[in-house]
Structure formats: C-alpha cells, structure tokens
Amino acid sequence: MILLDVILSMMEPADDEADLVAKAKAGDRDAFGELVRRYQKRVYRVARRMCRTDEDAWDVTQDTFVRAMKAMPGFDTRYRFFTWIYRIATNLSINLSEKRRRRSEVEFDEEYGAEGEQCVEDTAASQASASELADAIRKAVERLSPPLRSVFVLRVDQELSYSEIAETLGIALGTVMSRLSRARSEVRKSVEHLMES
C-alpha cells in the first residue's frame, strides 16, 4: 500500500509540487499542509525502519515536518522536496537511535549481542516461518550501523534509485553502491542460516 502511495506521489505533476513548495517557502501553511499529507506516510515509514519503536518513529515524523517548516524559507529548490524531507527524517532517526542506544547500551547489547545471535541460530534450527524470517531480517537491519541502515532502507524499502539515495544522503554514487553492497551482505549473512533451513 505504501509503495502505491510512493508511486502515486511520484506521479503527481511536477508543476503542482513545485507550486506547493514555492508557496510553502513563502510561508503558506496550507501548502505546507498539503506537502505533509503527501509525504507523511513515506516519512513515517522511513522513520519506522530506522527507529526501534513505533513511538520514536511518530516523534521523528512530527519533528521532521516541524523542522522542515521552520527551514522552509531557506529550502534550496535545486533539491527535490522528497529527498530533502527524507534527509531530515533519516538524520533525526539516526540521532534518536543514537540517543536510545546510549541510554540503554546494556539492553541493546543483550538484545542484539549474544542473545540476538543465539536467537537467529535457534530459529534456523527449527522450521522457519515467514514471520520468523521477517523478524530475523528486521533484527539484522536494526543491527546495521546508521550509515549502512539508511542506505539499505532507502533502497530496499523505499525503492529509491541510487542517484536519489545519493541526493538524499548527500553522498557520492559510489558510496551508495559500496554501502548498499555491505549492508546487504551483512543482512544476508545474518539470516543465511534461516534461509538455508
């Protein structure tokens, strides 16, 4: 469903969006509201994939748009709005994740360290269900470092092109390729036992 939203939002006439962005830039809050309606599901989904809890994902979603509104007058129209808003969401998610990790470093280690590994192996030994596979993948993605996770989420979940990811994260195309390859390799290795079973 979300992918349908993504596709539909990308099919919106460019002029329409450019007009909305121009109005929002000039302080038109109704225009900004329309941009919120158009992009909040995508922003939430990125945040949810980057954060560990639903509550954090909602916080990031709200904060992303509030900050975007404040920064709107300075928005550089050479960028596409959705890459800009994705960038804000991604970086806020990384900040929040880092904050959470520092707060509960011990819990994190317990969950994603030895126990996490054990969990994957145990599951691999049994008959893996689709939900177990999905859970193992989710944990594997959560264990990625923020730079790898953001590239993975933007490509695999949001299905952005490499150039869109590069624009969103402000990194070179080659960096996108290498990070994505590393992220996929790490995720694949983490769930490999499960898949083979």
Place this chain on the structure above:
Amino acid sequence: MNACPDPSRLMAYMDGELRGAEAADVRSHVESCAACRRIIEKQTLIEKSYRDSFETPSDESFRLMERRIMTSVRAPSRKRLPAFVPIAAALLIAAAGVRLAGRSGLLERPSVETITVTSERDRVEPGDSISGGPPAGAVFESISPDSVAGQAAHFAEDGTALQVQEQQAASSEVEQEDEEHPAMLLPPEDQDTPLAIGGSGGLTTGAGGGAAGQSQAAGAGFYGLVSQTVPGHEETGYNLADAAAGRTCDAEQATEGIASDDSGLLTGPGAEGDVCGSAVDVLARGSVSADRTVSTCGTQLETLAPCPFEEAFSSPVLIIFDSDGEPASPDSVFLDSCFPGWKDSLAGSMLDTALVVTCEEFQDLVVEQGAL
C-alpha cells in the same frame, strides 16, 4: 565464464542500475554462474520479505499526526527561548561575571543563580570590555523577544565593544532565524538552540564556541558546531555529528570535505554562496584545518581526537531557563545523549536563569529532580 563481478556491481545489476555494456557483461556472467544467481535469489527473497512485513498504521493515525504537525507549526513561539538569550549569556559568561544587563541598568529580574539574564533586554554599550570573550571582529547581534529592537556590537581584539548599532528587529523571531540561515537543510539536534547570528563576513559568536568561551577548547565548541548540517556537505555534516555523538571520533572522517580559509572561516568543496554562509554559521568561531587541528581565532586548541565527548564531560555546560521555565542549552547535543529527559526533568525548576555547571554538577541536579 568471466570472474564474478564485484559484489557492489552485482547488486547494482540486480537493482537495474547498470547500463549498456556493463549491464550486458554482468548479465552474461550471472546466466552462467550459479553462485551469483543464488546470491541474487537470496537477496530478492530477503528484501521482498522485508518490504512485505511492514505494517502501515491506520489512516486515522496519519490524520492525527497531520493535526499534530500543523498545530505545532501554527503555534506561537511563546515557549521558545529568545534567540539572543544564549548568545548574550555566552558573552556574559565569557566576560567572567561582567553583568552587561546590570551595567546598563535594564536588568528587570533579579539574579537567582550563578548568572542571570533576563529574557527582556541585554545590552552591550560601546566600551564594554569582554575580555576573553568574543574575538576581534566578532559580531554580537541580539534580537529582542518582543521584536522591537536589537543591536549589534563589533569587538576589538582586547574584547572591547567598539561599535554598537541599534537594529530593526524582524517581525518574527522564527522568520528572522530562518532568513539568517537560508540554506539550513537539517538541524539534527535541538533547533531551539540558536546558532551564531551574523553575516559571513566575520567570525561570529554563537552557540558553539561563543557559549563555551575560548578557553573551553574543542569539546563544547563542537557541539554547537555540529548542531547543524551544512547544506551541500551532508556527508561532512553527518561525520561531524557522528564525531560529536562519540560514534566514531575519527578525525579524518570528521574533517572530511572541510577546509578553512586564511581568515579561519570554514569552507568546503563545492561550497558556494549560502553554503559558505551556513558553514560559517555552523562553525561559529572555530575552524578545522587540514592537519586535523581545531582552532579558534588562529589559536590552536587541539586535534579532533580523542573523542570530544569525554573532554566535555568535565567542562562547564550552559543551561538557560526562559521565562516559562523551559530549559535549553547550546550543549543540548551532548546533554541529550548523556542525560536523556533532562529537559523534562528540569522544566519549571527555575525561571529566567542561566546556569553554568560542570557535567558532574549537572548530573547531580538532574538526579535531584528525579530524571535519572
């Protein structure tokens, strides 16, 4: 059969990102290589499962979220800390107790703690000495919270305010800030903490170095510095934020893409116009040189490594309470990481007060308020 392609090329092929001969080469290889096909099959399965497993919240949830967002952006900024207060406080602190407001006779609320600033007015008069504070050429600009007036002061090398100009304040505090940072793309941390206000023509005092004073070295300076991402330098911004958050503290990464020009201003490859301006704002009054040293006004402070976090923990931090008792700090990046929930904990415990405490003291304060 050709050798297996580099994994990143194989993945790019899978994603349809290769074109022409390169795509044909990889396709030809994959058709004859079971191992590569297997990798693609596994990856495809994993990624499909990952996408399909997402549970989208109800439309009602998004409607509620939309209302929350629009309420937030429409709400008046009453609770927002006046932009100039931390800057004024920074100057006060840097002056080691020189009470600018009191000197001008305009202090309206009495001191409560170590140093008190009012959210009403802080003035700099020509001849005020800010020894050890703002560097030569520094610009102090304040915008009064009631949007009536502001002032700008230029400082001499010995810290004396040479020239004070009254300025017409903007009609709105938020709008004024946004105009001052036209290319701001992302504030990864608390936007309520104002950055340096000033043009790109001179070094500016601000939340970073300004708040901490020159003697505080790189630690706190960096927290201000990294509280903004430099447009056009997102990778740089990220790395800086990373370093400040103690994630990598990799000096090489932290300085990636950054250079400082002869005047000590921050520049970067591809930096143009507003990018440069923002870089200056972000940097406040420090600079990062190619040899990984951090300098302020030409004075070398230290190299980026070791982690500035550790050093900052024993350094003073500035906490400012506005007239509603809402706390804020130029060091919020650091404080948020080390003391999650500190703002909620301290909210309302003081009014119109600026505290300068060490992190240890701050921790005691937060513990006393029951946050940790």
